[in-house]
Amino acid sequence: MIEVDFTKSHVIHQWKADSPLIACRISPSGEQCVSSSQDNHLQRWNMANGEKTVLQGHDSWVHTMAYTKSAEQLISGGCEGRLIWWSILEAEPKIVRAIQAHQGWIRGVEISPDGSLVVSVGNDQIIRLWKTDTGEKLHEWPAHERHIYSAVFHPDGKHLLTGDLMGKVHVWKLEDRSLVRSLDGSTLYNPNKGQNAEFGGVRSLAVSPSGHEVYAAGTHKGSNPFGAVHEPLLLRFNWADGALTKSHVCDGIPGGLLYRCVALNDATVATVSGGSSGGLLLFFNASQDKEVHRAGLPSLARDMDLHVGKGLVASAHYDQHVRISGLFA
């Protein structure tokens, strides 16, 4: 087990794809990671040597992916509305199954803590639950009034959280799909009347390993959404009562937007900021409003993932690179 020290974050590898990257995930074993790109392809990267394998199957961009708990399969969700299961450990990964799952973009795919369920959400405002091993659709329900941007299972395995364009975060009881409560993330919604623009949204959701805190990431102060003038914002909620406990802001990142947040531990949340201020890894904890550490990345980043055990961060970049950073000395 690596002793994680996020203040020592540094890039240890960078590998180039053929097109600007959109998203990335690290496998549970930490032996590989995957990225998606603007040419509709996925790339599997061998973390030991950077060997690249290209996966073709989607007809559109892929904003979200999730490894199954066993790490044997990867499930990707495309903007054409398809969920694809990939045999990701094979030398030449194959499509295990492909399902036309949503009308329009899929924006969130997550695996339940016990690995048995897949949730998918997207622009059709419907939550769908699938059996991980067979792809059977178990449940679906209209859940939000606007595009659903993100989803995450609570570590207790009994609840699901989903976030939308308007900054609403709904907490659902999985047993009967009832709405338990809604968290107010409306500061993440940045409408601009002059531009007739609806902007912002809960770009990412995370829950602390203990399950006591919920994090919602995105942007605020969207004074000129069309011109990329907005600042990063991370909201911290108390799980027990849904109260907003902190709004984490940053100085000097006038074009920032948090594309993803992942809990590093019960104290610290790791995030990635993209936008016109470049690429930054930002780390927040409950002790202060502003980030406790920021690490610059060589190019604008659009997504990140974390492997806590190995102290690794993968980031997906506009300059076509996937970068692996080590959170250790």
Added chain:
Amino acid sequence: MNSPARYACGSLDHALSRRRFLSAASGAIGAGSFLGSVAGLHQGVMGNPIAKNDYRVVVFNMHGGLSQLESWDPKPSTRTGGPFRAIPTSVPGIHICELMPKTAKQMHHLCLLRGVNTSEDDHGKGAYMMLTGRRQTPSAEYPQVGAVAAKMLHDDQTGLPGHIIVTPGGGGGRGNESAYLGPKFNSIHLGGDKPPQNSTKPEAIADVAEARRHELRRKINEQYLNQRRSAITDAYTHSYEQALKLMERREVFDVSKEPQVAQDMYGNSELARQCLVARRLLENGVSFVQVTHSNYDTHNDNFNFHIEQVGEFDLAFATFIEDLAQRGMLEKTLVVVLSEFGRTPNINLYYGRDHWSKAWSVVMAGAKIAKGAAFGQTNAEGTEVTDGQVDHGDIFHTILRGVGVDSSQSLMVDGRELPIADPAAEPIWKVLV
């Protein structure tokens, strides 16, 4: 019958071009009634070389620069294509972006111009070019298409203005859109589906008192005009009379008069209400209506914004086209969808697209425009025009020709012959029927 204008400056302002005048004169001499014929041709204060017809024009101004790749000219699965796919339309072989499924079903009414190259990436200059058909120069100001259409097509007897621009909130309207055509053809700006401001008579003023006030105004005007008549005084007089007629026809602007089923069909967006107002205005004889859909200047987060904006446009626009077609109005109404430019094929760091005028699209429909056609072509990544290149001047000519106006004609203004449209450009004959 109106008599020829007796202007204080002594000129026959805005009358006939020399070419047209001589042609008319020679014909009249042959008929033995020269003066009578000239007087007949001078009907209307401004003089109009072309007989008015019952054609109409409606422009959808996609403010900020609609992305051609997320609308009329998709390039899926290419470096520049973005996340959206192309879908088939009601015309075999023509595909448009999947964000417009309802419009796709109306393609048999539409004509895509996919080879537009205006070479101007500035918002203001691009808008000027698209609406006037000319490049902006310090030495001359040209009338916008709405003013030209109003002059050429509008019948004052409708009691409604000929040139109406609908914008969200009703802003603008203080510009010189009619340029040398004079203020009579400047636009009236509407805020969404609201009637023009101050168009109801205050309750405190009785009808009798109101009538006396106008009688007095007309008498004073008449005395003044006998001595000092000019284009400006005519415009003032016209404005008062037009305002009075407009007050009588205020219900035309009231979308709530539409059956609920029609309102539901168009959707509940502001654009939907603008489209309904536009249809009502066209139905009631307004010659030119410009609808504004804002905003498309998506340097950041282009795809999310286009999902919202184009989705809203798709329902309202497709319903509008279908509605006009079913009412038999499309045969006499020319519809244009334009922007100041398109957006870059290149996708920038922030999932945005920037300004791009070298290869973009404009759409036309109705009147004398070919149906179910795609004219012009861009290369595989949409970076340049490879066939059927046209520009703002060609489009301006085509709009006029499309409603039966000879765009090669000129107007005489202060003794100068001014071509209605840029003589360096010409109509896109292949899309005219």
